[in-house]
Amino acid sequence: MVNETCVIVGASHAGVSLALQLRREGWEGEIKLIGNESELPYHRPPLSKDLFAGKKNLNEIRLRPAKLYEDNKIELLTGVTVNSINRNSRSVELSYGEPIRFDSLALCTGARANxxxxxxxxxxxxxxxxxxxxxxxxxxxxxxxxxxxxxxxxxxxxxxxxxxxxxxxxxxxxxxxxxxxxxxxxxxxxxxxxxxxxxxxxxxxxxxxxxxxxxxxxxxxxxxxxxxxxxxxxxxGVGISPEKSLAENCGLNVGDGIVVDEFGRTSDPMIYAAGDCAFHPSELYGRDLRLESVQNATDQARVVASNICGKQVAYDSVPWFWSDQYEIKLQMVGLSEGYDEMICRGNSDLADKNGFALFYLKRGLVIASECVGRPKEFMFSKKLIGEQIKIETRLLSDESIAPSEWVG
Ligand SMILES: Cc1cc2nc3c(=O)[nH]c(=O)nc-3n(C[C@H](O)[C@H](O)[C@H](O)COP(=O)(O)OP(=O)(O)OC[C@H]3O[C@@H](n4cnc5c(N)ncnc54)[C@H](O)[C@@H]3O)c2cc1C
Structure with a gap:
């Protein structure tokens, strides 16, 4: 891998995690991280939260300091668009500058607002x-x-x-x-x-x-x-569409995103995809998914980095997400689609300030939960979902039983 080059398109949550993980996995060749935003990569969630409210400025929400890219010998090209992929010559054409040859290519192109x-x-x-x-x-x-x-x-x-x-x-x-x-x-x-x-x-x-x-x-x-x-x-705020045109134009399989297998590989085994742009199989949910969350972008990117370095790691994380509105923090884990039972722990009345958690079950198994001001319930339901632990449903609503007891 010493003389090999990995090109990553998209320098945001997925692209940056992937680049750093490559070094952790021992990638010794060049890493070129190309993003078309002119900014040093930043956390996207604060755009509708603290940055939008003026509580933080852009420099306070950088994903990583500039020096970290240098220290890890990651060549970060900002303000540069990858216009096309040439699969025959294994190179990418840029909005300016010479084409760049790659041995491995990772598409972390995210999504755009509709x-x-x-x-x-x-x-x-x-x-x-x-x-x-x-x-x-x-x-x-x-x-x-x-x-x-x-x-x-x-x-x-x-x-x-x-x-x-x-x-x-x-x-x-x-x-x-x-x-x-x-x-x-x-x-x-x-x-x-x-x-x-x-x-x-x-x-x-x-x-x-x-x-x-x-x-x-x-x-x-x-x-x-x-x-x-x-x-x-x-x-x-009318949803987003995956940035899949680069993949589509060079003949890779696309659907609701860039189609990848459980290893994050596209229909070309030298090209991978991760994050909001990737349409991937989920064993946990028994179908293909495209997720729009920081957790998915970073976790999937890390798995892809391991696989580029020769491992065979399947990606099948439990999805989670959060939202901040007024003083409340809402934390969600899993996907509730198709649930047949819902259980509430605590009181969801607005006047009640102790928070609450909603559990969504399918055939007796918790498949998702939504927690308002209930970090422990959030943490332990993640375990219940990931490990498909079946528990007596009354334990979910019984406030005298601590969430840690759900998992034995
Ligand atoms: C306002 C807002 C609030 C959010 N809040 C939350 C939250 O609270 N919790 C949560 O989990 N998630 C949240 N998300 C979602 C989260 O930010 C995304 O899931 C995450 O950013 C996905 O990361 P990504 O790297 O896959 O894609 P993106 O962050 O979309 O990054 C893709 C990058 O690739 C670049 N790019 C695309 N095509 C090219 C090309 N051809 N050449 C060069 N560069 C290219 C794009 O410009 C972009 O910089 C929020 C998103 C938004 C917009």
Whole structure:
């Protein structure tokens, strides 16, 4: 491996973890980490949390200090786009500079925010995927301004929480019948709806933003139920799409992302993919998944690095995720889709400040949990799910039994 070169496309959570793990695994050849953002890589979750709220600046959320890349002999090329992959010559074409030859290639290209139809026309319809997106919105975050958020998913709700706390008026418009419908159960949606409404956010569900008034700036949004809101700006949190075009254009298999096997290998055994862009098999859930979380990006990237170095490690982590809204920390583990029973531990009333945990079960096994202010429940349910431990369900709701006792 001494004279071999590993090229990594995408310098964010997955790309950076992969590069560092290669060195830990003993990769002695060159590592070229190429990212098209001009920034030193940074943590993405704070974009809708502390960075958005102005509590942190970009330098406080760097993934790693610049020196660490140098110390590990990782050549970090920022502001450079990989335009294409030539599989015959085993090289990548860049937006500038000579093509780079690779022995192994890892695609960590992540995802891009979906644009809301008609957003292109207006300068004040924003989405949040990058630090530069946040910079574009920042001048609009002024007390007294009127914001409309399209999409009651995690990012939309985090944005709403920050904006209302900064003294703006905030309306959230969600097409589904309840917020977070795609990812959570009804009880959690109800809790979060009450949390937002008690903070002054106006939430409309079962409603879409159907008409935008204004020339190059939106001045009002008309919704499908006829309601009309004067606005100073709009934030669209309407999901993301995997960045798979590089893979697709060079003939690799793609689906809802770049198709990889359990080792993170694409249909070309010298090319790997990890993170938000990768569509991978999950033995735990018995199907192919594409996950959008820091845990998945970093864990999968580490596994891929080991495999590039010659190991045969299968990736099958239990997915987990978090969200910060107002003072609450929500921690989720597993995927609740297909559950047939839900158990609540604690009290999910807003007035109750002791937190609560929701457990989703399928045929008696916990497949997911969502915890508000309950780190122990979160930690031990991760174990229950990962090791598929079957326990008496009454133990989940019985507060006199500590979560550590669930796993014996
Ligand atoms: C606002 C926001 C809040 C979030 N909050 C949370 C949270 O609370 N918890 C959580 O777990 N996850 C959260 N996420 C999701 C998490 O950030 C992603 O899952 C994670 O960033 C995925 O990492 P990645 O490296 O796979 O992809 P990305 O972070 O998307 O990085 C991919 C990089 O590749 C670059 N790239 C793409 N194509 C090319 C090319 N051709 N040439 C060069 N470079 C290229 C992109 O510009 C980008 O820099 C949040 C995401 C956002 C946007």
């Amino acid at each position: 644009k809301f139809p008609s957003a292109e026309r207006f300068k004040n319809i924003f989405s949040i995927r990058t630090a530069s997106d946040v910079e574009k919105i920042r001048p609009s975050i002024v007390k007294g301004k009127r914001a409309l958020v399209i999409g009651g998913g995690y990012i939309g709700l985090e944005v709403a929480a920050v904006l209302i706390k900064q003294g703006l008026s905030v309306v959230v418009v969600e097409l589904a019948d309840r917020i977070l419908q795609r990812v959570t159960g009804e009880k959690m949606s109800t809790y979060l709806t009450e949390l937002h409404e008690s903070n002054g956010v106006r939430l409309l569900t079962g409603v879409s933003a159907s008409q935008f008034e204004g020339d190059d700036q939106v001045t009002a949004v008309v919704c499908s139920n006829g309601s009309r809101f004067d606005v100073d700006f709009v934030v669209a």
